[in-house]
Amino acid sequence: MIVIPQSYDILVRLDKQNLAVRIENCYSLCHKSESVTSKESTSFFIGRIFKENKSYVAEMAVLTLKIDVDSESLVAQLFSALPKYLHIDKVEKKTLLISGSVRAFRELFLGHGNLKIVKGITQYLGDRHPLFFEDILPSRRLLPQEGVFVEKIPLSEVETFSSDLLAKHRYIAVKFTVNRAVAHEMVRHRPCGFLQESQRYCRYSDSKFGSQVTFIKPLFYEEGSNEYKIWEKAMLEMEKLYTQLLETSTAQAARTVLPNSCKTELIVYANLLQWLHMFKLRTSKGADPSMREVMIPLLDDFKKLFPAVFAHLTVEK
Ligand SMILES: Cc1cc2nc3c(=O)[nH]c(=O)nc-3n(C[C@H](O)[C@H](O)[C@H](O)COP(=O)(O)OP(=O)(O)OC[C@H]3O[C@@H](n4cnc5c(N)ncnc54)[C@H](O)[C@@H]3O)c2cc1C
Numbered sequence: 001m002i003v004i005p006q007s008y009d010i011l012v013r014l015d016k017q018n019l020a021v022r023i024e025n026c027y028s029l030c031h032k033s034e035s036v037t038s039k040e041s042t043s044f045f046i047g048r049i050f051k052e053n054k055s056y057v058a059e060m061a062v063l064t065l066k067i068d069v070d071s072e073s074l075v076a077q078l079f080s081a082l083p084k085y086l087h088i089d090k091v092e093k094k095t096l097l098i099s100g101s102v103r104a105f106r107e108l109f110l111g112h113g114n115l116k117i118v119k120g121i122t123q124y125l126g127d128r129h130p131l132f133f134e135d136i137l138p139s140r141r142l143l144p145q146e147g148v149f150v151e152k153i154p155l156s157e158v159e160t161f162s163s164d165l166l167a168k169h170r171y172i173a174v175k176f177t178v179n180r181a182v183a184h185e186m187v188r189h190r191p192c193g194f195l196q197e198s199q200r201y202c203r204y205s206d207s208k209f210g211s212q213v214t215f216i217k218p219l220f221y222e223e224g225s226n227e228y229k230i231w232e233k234a235m236l237e238m239e240k241l242y243t244q245l246l247e248t249s250t251a252q253a254a255r256t257v258l259p260n261s262c263k264t265e266l267i268v269y270a271n272l273l274q275w276l277h278m279f280k281l282r283t284s285k286g287a288d289p290s291m292r293e294v295m296i297p298l299l300d301d302f303k304k305l306f307p308a309v310f311a312h313l314t315v316e317k
Pocket residue numbers: 188189190191277281282286287288
């Protein structure tokens with residue numbers, strides 16, 4: 001067995017790549033698949049995720065749009081649709097800032113494609129990113145909508161927003177390597193996008209996983225102590241049984257014996273406002289110490305990256 005500490009990696013470069021590459025990279029990271037490099041295979045891959053009902057992968061690419069409309073009734077029309085998982089700010093009477101994932105924009109069209117403002121947004125996105133919309137657009141494209149002007153806001157401009165707008169419109173992903181218990185606590189934060197390594201398909205006896213099961217070192221027990229030795233014995237036994245089950249059954253069946261200490265990798269993608277909420281809960285004295293182990297240093301890094309949003313937050317001792 002392999003024993004490693006928990007860790008994290010802030011994916012600062014992720015949002016600087018094109019949408020398809022971001023989605024593909026996150027998927028590869030979690031499924032330990034080879035990276036898709038050619039243009040053809042990227043488009044095949046994107047087509048496949050929607051065909052196979054894997055729309056959750058499209059939560060890993062977020063964009064910000066500025067929408068100018070020629071009538072306030074179009075603004076009201078959008079709000080009447082109660083869009084889900086989109087952050088919308090009315091910055092002027094007829095100007096909106098909207099941020100959300102490819103999935104959220106697709107589902108806005110699927111649920112409210114009859115609304116003129118939604119058609120205008122989808123026409124703009126469909127023209128620039130046909131890969132993400134061609135399966136849901138009639139005749140594969142829409143006509144521009146009169147009175148709806150859409151513009152994509154580059155990340156460099158989002159970063160110049162005032163702190164309250166920055167918190168809502170700047171999204172960032174973090175890849176965590178944690179134990180299964182911590183991962184389970186993280187996925188309770190509903191507004192985030194998640195991608196997690198699949199224990200159903202990853203066979204830890206395969207060479208690409210080091211031919212062994214990887215466990216997270218428990219912070220509760222000092223290495224060499226009696227408790228640590230008991231924990232170590234339990235993990236060794238568990239690994240033996242898991243490998244034995246793999247001889248005659250699938251990874252998804254064998255994984256049923258794997259414990260909370262098992263290592264998992266997951267990407268959590270959220271806007272800064274949601275991260276702020278998570279830091280408040282998950283660095284508090286009442287939080288799981290294993291969760292605090294990664295969230296407290298992560299908060300320090302976020303303070304350096306986005307001082308306007310996080311500098312005021314202090315950690316309970
Ligand atoms: C110290 C600690 C101990 C915990 N112990 C337990 C436990 O014993 N058992 C347990 O089950 N969980 C436990 N939790 C998890 C906790 O209940 C939450 O599920 C988790 O922290 C997610 O946070 P949240 O609910 O505030 O918001 P999120 O899921 O992050 O959602 C963010 C916001 O979205 C809104 N929202 C999202 N979904 C809904 C909805 N369906 N309805 C209304 N509003 C919504 C709310 O305004 C919410 O504040 C614990 C959490 C902590 C920090």
